[in-house]
Amino acid sequence: MAEIAPKRFRKKKNEEPKKVLIDVGDGAAIPSKEDVGLFTAWRVAFFGAIGISAGLCIFKPDPYLEIMKFVPDGILVTFEVTVLSILLALVIGLFTGLGRISKNRLINGTASLYVEVIRGIPLLAQLFYIYFALGRFVQLPPLPSAVIAMGVCYGAYMGEIFRAGIQAIPKGQTEAARSLGMTPAQSMYHVILPQAVKTILPPVGNEFVALLKDSSLVSILAVADLLRRGREFASQSFAYFETYTMVALVYLMITLFFSKLISIMEEKISAE
Amino acid sequence: MRNDGRKKMVEMKGVTKYFGALKALDSVSLDVYEGEKVVIIGPSGSGKSTLLRSVNRLEEINGGTIVVDGFDIYDPAVDINKVRVEVGMVFQQFNVFPHKTVLQNLTLAQQVVRKRSKAEAEQVAFRLLDKVGIREKAHVYPTKLSGGQQQRVAIARALAMQPRLMLFDEPTSALDPEMIGEVLDVMVNLAREGMTMIVVTHEMGFAREVADRVIFMDYGVILEEGSPEHFFANPTHERAQQFMRQIL
Numbered sequence: 001m002a003e004i005a006p007k008r009f010r011k012k013k014n015e016e017p018k019k020v021l022i023d024v025g026d027g028a029a030i031p032s033k034e035d036v037g038l039f040t041a042w043r044v045a046f047f048g049a050i051g052i053s054a055g056l057c058i059f060k061p062d063p064y065l066e067i068m069k070f071v072p073d074g075i076l077v078t079f080e081v082t083v084l085s086i087l088l089a090l091v092i093g094l095f096t097g098l099g100r101i102s103k104n105r106l107i108n109g110t111a112s113l114y115v116e117v118i119r120g121i122p123l124l125a126q127l128f129y130i131y132f133a134l135g136r137f138v139q140l141p142p143l144p145s146a147v148i149a150m151g152v153c154y155g156a157y158m159g160e161i162f163r164a165g166i167q168a169i170p171k172g173q174t175e176a177a178r179s180l181g182m183t184p185a186q187s188m189y190h191v192i193l194p195q196a197v198k199t200i201l202p203p204v205g206n207e208f209v210a211l212l213k214d215s216s217l218v219s220i221l222a223v224a225d226l227l228r229r230g231r232e233f234a235s236q237s238f239a240y241f242e243t244y245t246m247v248a249l250v251y252l253m254i255t256l257f258f259s260k261l262i263s264i265m266e267e268k269i270s271a272e
Numbered sequence: 273m274r275n276d277g278r279k280k281m282v283e284m285k286g287v288t289k290y291f292g293a294l295k296a297l298d299s300v301s302l303d304v305y306e307g308e309k310v311v312i313i314g315p316s317g318s319g320k321s322t323l324l325r326s327v328n329r330l331e332e333i334n335g336g337t338i339v340v341d342g343f344d345i346y347d348p349a350v351d352i353n354k355v356r357v358e359v360g361m362v363f364q365q366f367n368v369f370p371h372k373t374v375l376q377n378l379t380l381a382q383q384v385v386r387k388r389s390k391a392e393a394e395q396v397a398f399r400l401l402d403k404v405g406i407r408e409k410a411h412v413y414p415t416k417l418s419g420g421q422q423q424r425v426a427i428a429r430a431l432a433m434q435p436r437l438m439l440f441d442e443p444t445s446a447l448d449p450e451m452i453g454e455v456l457d458v459m460v461n462l463a464r465e466g467m468t469m470i471v472v473t474h475e476m477g478f479a480r481e482v483a484d485r486v487i488f489m490d491y492g493v494i495l496e497e498g499s500p501e502h503f504f505a506n507p508t509h510e511r512a513q514q515f516m517r518q519i520l
Contacts, residue, residue, distance in 0.1 A: 005502065015427035050359065079383055139338055169367075170367075171365035172365050173367060173369065175330055175361075175363065175367065175369075176361075176363065176369070176426075176429075177365035177369075177381075178330070178353075178356065178431060179330065179356055179359070179360075179361035179430075180357075180380075180381035180385060180429070180430070181353050181354070181356040181381060181385040181386075182353070182381060182384060182385055186384050186385070190380060190384060191380075194371045195369075195370065195371050233338055257373055
């Protein structure tokens with residue numbers, strides 16, 4: 001009676017919604033409260049940077065306070081480049097991510113090729129290419145060139161994040177949406193993407209911080225960002241050590257501030 | 273046998289499906305008439321879920337035809353989305369939308385696909401939540417609900433589209449034993465209202481209560497077909513006898 005069950009062709013699917021962590025490992029480490037060591041390090045670095053720069057400005061206003069008066073214009077430009085680039089990268093990344101999971105071979109192939117090519121070329125080389133090399137055909141001003149180069153570059157990385165985030169949503173969700181009569185686009189827009197955002201947000205935050213730092217590269221294109229302003233000040237005053245110390249401290253404060261902000265946002269979203 | 277002038281809701285002819293080299297469905301033919309309740313039983317891996325899923329084209333088939341409500345659903349000229357609106361599906365894993373409240377789970381496709389107004393969709397939704405007995409959970413997120421409640425949300429969500437055919441893919445297999453009853457009750461009521469249903473399940477009590485016909489599948493073919501009583505009393509095929517002994 002107890003016969004050995006015949007070998008079956010398919011295992012029973014048990015789609016448990018699993019929590020997926022996409023670790024891109026780029027940008028500043030975003031501290032969480034569980035990671036006590038890093039959390040403390042964040043506080044030491046952040047408040048240390050504020051303390052040191054404040055102290056330098058108060059006790060040695062020449063040149064430190066002068067520098068602090070000179071560079072804020074650059075901070076605004078840095079933000080401008082960063083925010084515009086990340087927005088562009090998000091749009092490109094969304095379409096790239098969708099393209100990478102597309103069953104259409106042409107779309108899929110194009111998206112994959114874009115990711116492979118862009119990821120294989122250093123950002124600085126891409127900046128040069130768009131501003132100087134393509135300048136032969138269309139001469140764009142430095143700022144749009146910088147934003148396009150950074151957006152296109154980060155769009156490729158963002159595409160991989162979107163792809164992973166979308167693929168992390170259990171297949172049953174798509175099946176449920178489709179069985180209700182939704183088109184693939186409707187099911188993506190109403191069911192999959194809103195859920196994928198949770199998984200996508202932490203690595204996107206990471207990319208934001210990484211992009212903020214990489215935005216210093218645009219100073220090469222005569223975009224008057226934080227680093228460029230520092231360079232201008234230094235070349236007039238010859239106070240290289242003092243200027244770049246302040247520049248580094250300002251970058252550090254900004255980066256750490258955003259890391260923290262993103263980790264708070266992340267906590268709020270996952271608590272919902 | 274029951275070809276008494278009733279309309280065929282599903283007409284499957286020679287349906288064949290491979291997963292790689294494995295033949296999941298081997299030239300299966302099956303007709304389901306309007307208002308009929310068909311229960312499909314069989315060991316896991318027998319092809320019963322695959323057969324059910326192919327009825328609204330969640331699986332692509334490699335041969336044969338499936339006509340649902342008059343539409344040949346594997347014909348590229350047929351808009352599968354239009355057919356799926358008429359076919360409700362309930363999954364083993366519920367697949368409720370975790371980012372939407374219970375009410376929104378029920379109204380989303382009504383608004384997006386059926387193009388109903390929010391007010392109209394909510395009216396339909398509340399009526400169905402009453403029916404499955406979870407009106408008070410309308411504004412709760414489904415992750416806060418028990419498995420039985422989630423599955424009832426999933427059934428109500430499918431019914432909100434006012435389908436003409438309901439497919440159930442092992443709707444109680446992922447539930448704790450004490451929650452199976454509440455889901456089966458909803459299904460029994462639905463059957464009494466005259467819904468056409470194809471149900472893949474191991475719940476023989478349910479089969480006895482509502483099924484017009486029981487289909488026994490194994491190795492990707494229909495091995496035996498008959499009334500629930502027939503299966504309880506004397507299934508003829510040896511595999512069916514063995515299966516019935518195991519699950520009863």
